[in-house]
Amino acid sequence: MKAVANKLPLDIETIRLDFPILKRKVNGYPLVYLDNAATSQTPQQVIDVIVDYYSNYNANIHRGVHSLSQEATDKYESARKKIQQHFNVANSHEIIFTSGTTHSINLVANGFAQELEKGDEVIVSALEHHSNIVPWQMLCEKTGAILKVIPMTQEGELDMEAFHKLLSAKTKMVFVNHVSNALGTVNPIEEIIEATHKVGAAILVDGAQAAPHIKADLQALDVDFYVVSAHKICGPTGVGMLYGKEKWLNKLPPYQGGGEMIATVSFEKTTYAELPHKFEAGTPNICGGIAFGAAIDYMNAIGFKNIAAYEHQLLEYATKELLEIEGVKIYGTSKEKTAVISFNIEGLHPYDIGTIVDKLGIALRTGHHCAQPIMDFYKIPGTVRASFSFYNTFEEVDLFIGAIKKAKMMLQ
Template sequence: MFKVDQIRKDFPILSRQVNGKPLVYFDNAATSQTPQQVIDVIVDYYSNYNANIHRGVHALSQEATDVYEQARHKIQAHFNAKHAHEIIFTSGTTHGINLVANGFSSILKKGDEIIVSALEHHSNIVPWQMLCKRTGATLKVIPMNQAGELEMDVFNELLNQNTKLVFVNHISNALGTINSIEYIIEKAHSVGAAVLVDGAQSCPHIKPDVQDLDVDFYVASAHKMCGPTGVGMLYGKEEWLNKLPPYQGGGEMIAEVTFEKTTYAALPHKFEAGTPNICGGIAFGAAIDYMNAIGFDTIATYEHELLEYATEKLSSIDGLKIYGTSKHKTSVISFNLEGIHPYDVGTILDKLGIAVRTGHHCAQPIMDYFKIPGTVRASFAFYNTKVEIDALVEGVIKAKMMLS
């Protein structure tokens, strides 16, 4: 049996108060909270073996290098990458996407086509617009429907021999929709296109197997899955990473440098210029250990209970509309109260100690589709409770009474 009360003791921040009220943290889609086990790893690094990696012969450097590379192997095992060098440490999902987009600048040409979906975060739209501007390629969009699902029949029509790249998130950050990435990958590969999947919102809830998916690129951020900010990973198939040029030049990513010529290091160092977020990478590994110890099947089951409970409770409020009603979604509920701006609702909830996100959630095309300025987004993690959901419902009812 899942013991949420015991789990909550691992997260120091959950015991604090906001505005004199117990903190109810429902902004997990933006960033998750960090357990003491991961905090301890961060403190241990800076307290006992803080040193630069891969370069020093002294004991601290060697120790830091070993632990950092162990973290890479943990990430490899978690995502089931074939090789550890297919895991590139990044500053986060956005960095990983831009790394790939930059690399394809030397591959794409005018007449080529790339496809994104209407459900994307801005970080999976803007880099591709920039790429099209640089290369003359054309950007096409898979539309969505009223349930917040992609129209796959239109996707099939968009695919052709000119399609070189397809980019789609695994789970929508704004609506919680779980996309059919297995189908998208298979169909894209049938016309010879590569696929990048934005896994920022999926990795806190499920355990992707990149070999089973046969995906070409997969990106994620540590801070969405109980790790620190400022670190993430890009998985890329070895053959693709070897084709792409380096994203940045500097130390660590070179084999040999003269003023006449530079040759680049082998994977993964080719894409890891400069001193990395060493502590962040190590803590990322620790966060993966923590979540695997709980178990992703256990996490998914419990979070689905929270989603169903919250959906039922919030749906009972007159004038409340939920956006994103796919049968396949994760523990995210985006909603509005009729005639009330989402920012105003969020402000009142904050006064009650309840943290939600309001606005367009860096997914403005979704809001434009629904013709709304934004939503109130409550996103749940495995350390949340039904009691907290009850507090949210009471807070929304209070906001409605105050603002109507």
């Protein structure tokens, strides 16, 4: 094995013991899970919280006077405060629990339908996930606003000169991801936020791919909206958060009607509840919200600086080894990127590569990664994507490289 030693104060082997799934085999081989950009794995500490909820205090929240309801309510709201503190948000009511990033984006897009007029302009970037493109296209169709796109470069970075030229008095909203899910590019969101505010527009940042690697300080960034999914950061699926500045959340109308989001209801008129309940209609994913808070605790116990530094070591090592394979082309060569490698091998289809390496226990992602405009830009059908997390090892990188070499040999 060529693997290098971890030079950081992280005991990776002990950390791996927290993740039961990493002990399993796939097709007779030890699982090497390198699809972390799609979803991270869940540590036992978070699984235990989920089991504890359903075993000991499963009850609806905010409504019951009985002990189980009060206990569930306390833990759910405690999780909201953990998320508030993690992202350095001024008020806990500026954290809205949603079903995930896509739900959060659609909530904002629905609300802004009343803020836009025909001829207004909204800007998205060429690096976006479909969930940060389609809702804004739908919004433009509904309102007559014009959608403009920040172009990208061959390196997989945003053309910032072009972005500044797109901004004008007509710009009402800007939408950009913090980190590209397809390429791993870390976008200069500080510059983007500042420039957006200078023309009086609002900005939403998709933080789904950044959250596992970067601890964003939302007050320091001065962002208007920031969205995250729990399942990207060792939490459960089906829950996420929308951060919105209080002034915007008060201004936007409710996204859904029903229980919990009301103050009073009569057949003549309904008045809405205060934040955050105004946007949390119906029975929420109570267990998911509580487990989201537990996942935040787990990640912070390891430390985001440690995580980022270790994952960068994995990225550098995997990139070096991969480029030694003849015919490999990596897409997304930004100087600032997270531990994601999107690549192809000349003459081979990414799906075929993914299928073969799966037989060897390697979990990769192939396709357009819900970022088809990026693939169209490079004139390719898709890529093979390896995305690393802090529980991956250098030995797993060696197994990954070996599997890619074997796939290449079999397919050529």
